[in-house]
Amino acid sequence: MTTITPDLIATHQLTEQEYDKIVGILGREPSYTELGIFSVMWSEHCSYKSSRLHLKKLPTRGKLVVQGPGENAGIIDIGGGYVAAFKIESHNHPSFIEPFQGAATGVGGILRDIFTMGARPIAVMDALRFGPLDDPGNGARNRRIVEGVVSGIAHYGNCFGVPTVGGECVFESCYNGNPLVNVFALGVAKKDEIFYAKAAGIGNPVIYVGAKTGKDGIHGASMASAEFTEESKQKRPNVQVGDPFLEKLLLEACLEAMHTGAIVGIQDMGAAGLTCSTCEMGSRGGTGIEIELDLVPQRETGMTSYEIMLSESQERMLLVAENGREEEVFHVFKKWGLDAVTVGQVTGDGLLRVRQHGEIVAEIPNQPLADSAPLYDRPHTQPLRRAPMEAPEFESQDLTRDLEMLLASADVCSKRWIWQQYDYQVRTNTVAGPGADAAILRVKETGESLAMSLDGNPRYCYLSPREGAKLIVAECCRNLAVVGAEPVGATNNLNFGNPERPEIMAQLVEAIEGIAEACRHFETPITGGNVSLYNETLGEGIWPTPVVGIVGLMKTGAAVVTHFREPGRAVMLIGGTDECEPVRFGGTQYAKVILEQLWGLPPALDMDYEKRVQAAMRAIARAGLAESAHDLSDGGFAVALAECSFGPDSVGACVYVDEEGSLPIALFHEGPSRILISTSEPRQAQQIANEHGVDAMQIGVTIKDRLQIINHGKVLIDGQISTLKRAWEGALERMLHA
Amino acid sequence: MRFGVVVFPGSNCDHDAWYAVRENLGQEADFIWHDSDRLGNVDAVILPGGFSYGDYLRCGAIAKFSPVMQAVKKFAGDGGLVLGICNGFQILVEAGLLPGALVRNAGLKFVCREVRLRTETTDSPFTAAAQKGQILRVPIAHGEGCYVADDRTLDELEAEDRVVFRYEDNPNGSERDIAGILNRQRNVMGMMPHPERASDPLMGSADGIVVFQSMVSAFAHA
Numbered sequence: 038m039t040t041i042t043p044d045l046i047a048t049h050q051l052t053e054q055e056y057d058k059i060v061g062i063l064g065r066e067p068s069y070t071e072l073g074i075f076s077v078m079w080s081e082h083c084s085y086k087s088s089r090l091h092l093k094k095l096p097t098r099g100k101l102v103v104q105g106p107g108e109n110a111g112i113i114d115i116g117g118g119y120v121a122a123f124k125i126e127s128h129n130h131p132s133f134i135e136p137f138q139g140a141a142t143g144v145g146g147i148l149r150d151i152f153t154m155g156a157r158p159i160a161v162m163d164a165l166r167f168g169p170l171d172d173p174g175n176g177a178r179n180r181r182i183v184e185g186v187v188s189g190i191a192h193y194g195n196c197f198g199v200p201t202v203g204g205e206c207v208f209e210s211c212y213n214g215n216p217l218v219n220v221f222a223l224g225v226a227k228k229d230e231i232f233y234a235k236a237a238g239i240g241n242p243v244i245y246v247g248a249k250t251g252k253d254g255i256h257g258a259s260m261a262s263a264e265f266t267e268e269s270k271q272k273r274p275n276v277q278v279g280d281p282f283l284e285k286l287l288l289e290a291c292l293e294a295m296h297t298g299a300i301v302g303i304q305d306m307g308a309a310g311l312t313c314s315t316c317e318m319g320s321r322g323g324t325g326i327e328i329e330l331d332l333v334p335q336r337e338t339g340m341t342s343y344e345i346m347l348s349e350s351q352e353r354m355l356l357v358a359e360n361g362r363e364e365e366v367f368h369v370f371k372k373w374g375l376d377a378v379t380v381g382q383v384t385g386d387g388l389l390r391v392r393q394h395g396e397i398v399a400e401i402p403n404q405p406l407a408d409s410a411p412l413y414d415r416p417h418t419q420p421l422r423r424a425p426m427e428a429p430e431f432e433s434q435d436l437t438r439d440l441e442m443l444l445a446s447a448d449v450c451s452k453r454w455i456w457q458q459y460d461y462q463v464r465t466n467t468v469a470g471p472g473a474d475a476a477i478l479r480v481k482e483t484g485e486s487l488a489m490s491l492d493g494n495p496r497y498c499y500l501s502p503r504e505g506a507k508l509i510v511a512e513c514c515r516n517l518a519v520v521g522a523e524p525v526g527a528t529n530n531l532n533f534g535n536p537e538r539p540e541i542m543a544q545l546v547e548a549i550e551g552i553a554e555a556c557r558h559f560e561t562p563i564t565g566g567n568v569s570l571y572n573e574t575l576g577e578g579i580w581p582t583p584v585v586g587i588v589g590l591m592k593t594g595a596a597v598v599t600h601f602r603e604p605g606r607a608v609m610l611i612g613g614t615d616e617c618e619p620v621r622f623g624g625t626q627y628a629k630v631i632l633e634q635l636w637g638l639p640p641a642l643d644m645d646y647e648k649r650v651q652a653a654m655r656a657i658a659r660a661g662l663a664e665s666a667h668d669l670s671d672g673g674f675a676v677a678l679a680e681c682s683f684g685p686d687s688v689g690a691c692v693y694v695d696e697e698g699s700l701p702i703a704l705f706h707e708g709p710s711r712i713l714i715s716t717s718e719p720r721q722a723q724q725i726a727n728e729h730g731v732d733a734m735q736i737g738v739t740i741k742d743r744l745q746i747i748n749h750g751k752v753l754i755d756g757q758i759s760t761l762k763r764a765w766e767g768a769l770e771r772m773l774h775a
Numbered sequence: 776m777r778f779g780v781v782v783f784p785g786s787n788c789d790h791d792a793w794y795a796v797r798e799n800l801g802q803e804a805d806f807i808w809h810d811s812d813r814l815g816n817v818d819a820v821i822l823p824g825g826f827s828y829g830d831y832l833r834c835g836a837i838a839k840f841s842p843v844m845q846a847v848k849k850f851a852g853d854g855g856l857v858l859g860i861c862n863g864f865q866i867l868v869e870a871g872l873l874p875g876a877l878v879r880n881a882g883l884k885f886v887c888r889e890v891r892l893r894t895e896t897t898d899s900p901f902t903a904a905a906q907k908g909q910i911l912r913v914p915i916a917h918g919e920g921c922y923v924a925d926d927r928t929l930d931e932l933e934a935e936d937r938v939v940f941r942y943e944d945n946p947n948g949s950e951r952d953i954a955g956i957l958n959r960q961r962n963v964m965g966m967m968p969h970p971e972r973a974s975d976p977l978m979g980s981a982d983g984i985v986v987f988q989s990m991v992s993a994f995a996h997a
Contacts, residue, residue: 188884188885191884191885195885195916195918196785196787196826196829196830197787198787198788198825280829281826282784282785282826282828282829282830282831283829285784285785285787285826286784286785289784373784374784456887457884457886457887457888458884458885458886458887459885459887460885460887460916461887462887462914462916462969462972462978463787463788463791463824463916464787464790464791465791465794465795465971465972465975465978467978468977468978479977481794593977594977595976595977
């Protein structure tokens with residue numbers, strides 16, 4: 038029997054007060070196994086103890102929301118008797134320690150969250166953050182992490198058979214010791230065949246299915262709830278190893294077993310494995326669960342109850358079946374060659390009771406264990422920022438050269454090297470895939486389509502977490518509008534540093550409030566998500582990195598593409614040419630790449646105007662007037678125009694601006710609410726825009742092979758499409774193999 | 776015409792092939808479970824893409840021992856049409872129904888993208904409806920699609936007009952740009968690109984459907 042000492046409590050990352058609370062709940066000292074169980078359930082990762090108070094500020098209701106936060110995934114109604122289940126999850130800490138398996142199991146974890154709900158996953162997107170590839174001290178390691186993470190995602194998603202349809206990837210020094218891997222997954226289910234993670238029906242069998250339990254991943258959840266130190270490298274064994282083939286079998290077997298009608302509730306074993314799945318299902322069902330560990334399929338002999346309960350071995354599920362119908366479930370799992378074993382039953386006493394070798398090794402009330410985790414109102418002051426407010430003096434020597442440098446910079450350049458390693462077409466639903474503003478998936482079952490967008494911007498959020506968060510939501514919705522989709526639901530992943538530091542906590546609070554305000558405005562309720570804190574290594578935290586994924590609905594049809602298709606078309610700017618104050622220029626890619634500085638505030642956002650621009654764009658797209666459309670974001674007007682020119686047919690543009698002030702600002706500011714389209718019907722497009730109270734003017738025409746920007750007769754930018762495209766397309770590969 | 780789509784536990788393009796046959800081609804399609812040693816009443820067999828039994832070993836190395844493959848071998852031996860796509864091609868090679876081998880891509884990475892295929896022969900039940908030299912835009916998605924064989928085999932394939940498709944822009948290092956080949960009897964074809972993904976204009980190209988159309992007309996004239 039292990040004695041519980043203050044040291045042992047501290048190594049479990051529990052405070053004295055938390056320990057006292059445990060003793061209060063149990064009415065006695067916990068056993069070693071019980072201490073382990075509490076420590077993972079009350080870890081930041083599982084309990085959201087620092088963020089829960091503020092997450093309540095997020096809007097979660099909407100007319101299409103079927104399931105909001107609190108389940109394995111959120112669910113929205115997509116019509117025709119079908120729903121979409123989606124959520125985003127992070128696997129940041131493991132991906133730093135072991136990039137390939139860390140990222141792979143990140144994909145595996147979120148996929149299980151989706152099919153646990155009865156939905157077949159049909160798409161995945163990733164938000165990735167790495168340290169700079171040319172970082173003097175960390176470049177080699179960063180490059181290795183990129184290679185590992187990307188091939189890990191490819192390995193898992195490709196084999197499982199879910200298309201990875203897009204995402205985004207940003208490089209900043211703050212991610213040197215803390216790369217981020219956020220995976221956004223979406224699945225489709227029949228509305229009347231949704232499954233929930235609830236243990237109901239006293240006497241019903243609790244069945245364990247999937248992979249055997251090993252010693253891998255023990256304390257993964259706690260690891261994800263602490264800063265990294267030099268010793269963290271020794272935590273490599275905490276990272277699990279993924280088996281996408283097994284996950285594919287688990288998917289098919291679960292969906293087939295669900296069809297038998299014999300399953301009452303089901304939950305995947307993710308973070309905190311068997312512990313989390315048992316007590317959460319019991320807590321949601323208001324029941325108790327009793328399990329016998331001797332019955333749990335194990336990879337090796339001699340595992341202790343502590344190890345079995347805390348293992349995070351992958352590709353496992355726990356389900357509750359209807360009493361007497363176990364055989365139907367076993368039959369399906371046998372067909373797919375998987376273990377399925379009754380390990381316990383649902384009880385009426387509300388306790389999680391764990392037995393091993395004939396003894397009770399843990400007995401804890403489910404409800405307080407799952408739901409009464411400590412809740413902290415952590416002090417928060419002013420968000421941390423070490424950037425000046427004042428803009429420096431600057432001017433450009435050569436705007437064409439600036440554009441080329443921006444196009445070849447890490448954040449802006451083509452991410453083809455990444456997404457070409459992903460199967461983005463399997464299941465033949467991908468109408469628009471990686472490289473597009475938004476991904477589009479047709480839903481064969483309903484005849485309609487879903488659009489997905491994923492965004493984040495750490496520079497904006499560092500300068501102002503609140504404004505940055507709003508801009509992210511706005512851009513996500515704008516990306517959907519560009520392809521004609523109506524945003525209907527959102528999920529978010531909040532990646533931050535140590536919440537025990539008030540200036541970091543302030544970043545988190547402001548970002549949540551910003552997301553809440555914008556999601557209310559754009560009518561995109563948050564149906565679930567994830568919080569990843571303690572993203573710090575050796576005391577250096579990441580910049581605030583909220584990532585937002587939004588799902589939209591649209592009619593099925595040929596996608597509005599990003600690139601110009603024909604010469605001689607009108608190029609229009611929907612949303613008009615806004616002024617940008619120099620103070621609002623400091624978070625742009627131009628400031629980062631060309632000036633190597635960071636200052637001021639993110640671009641100004643008028644959410645009312647933004648919403649009207651999006652409505653106008655949707656109307657233009659739906660009227661079939663946009664031959665191409667692309668929103669202005671990283672790198673501003675000139676970069677967007679160049680990206681529009683990188684289609685297969687080398688169609689560029691000659692456009693005219695009317696600028697008296699700073700030219701770099703005019704061409705490269707990142708003011709939102711702007712979309713470039715090409716059209717053969719400029720007057721009709723303009724009329725629709727004006728009806729929405731939105732400026733829209735023709736600024737030029739598409740031409741073959743060149744990109745030209747002219748101001749009052751003076752050529753500001755003049756480049757060959759082929760030259761610019763080469764700079765943009767091969768940049769990432771050149772940086773990786775430098 | 777009734778197509779049978781084989782389902783290994785790790786197949787993940789089985790539904791795509793089934794959908795293309797039913798919805799884009801307008802023919803019948805059944806699934807055939809890997810454990811079955813009978814194919815049922817089908818007129819042609821498709822071995823779809825995916826990761827048959829996980830393929831952690833050599834791709835298709837385990838699949839060749841499956842009960843369904845014994846049935847497929849017999850079906851092919853009796854002259855039945857067998858199309859192996861991607862993982863299906865790998866399995867046909869492992870099973871000895873086609874010569875050569877498929878190894879890691881020259882770039883050592885999984886590649887998913889559209890390629891341009893040149894139709895090298897129309898003297899086959901899989902390409903009779905195409906034009907010789909016709910360029911088809913069809914996607915690939917594989918990590919081990921580099922076709923290799925000894926020179927004698929390659930010469931033989933060429934001499935017997937059994938190279939069906941070549942890459943215009945070789946994406947994986949395949950010898951002599953080979954993307955798809957026939958067996959000597961010309962009733963079994965394996966190809967790495969995915970014609971079922973290019974059977975609907977909504978997916979960006981419908982060039983691949985000609986493979987299935989050819990099979991339908993070959994069957995009708997058989």
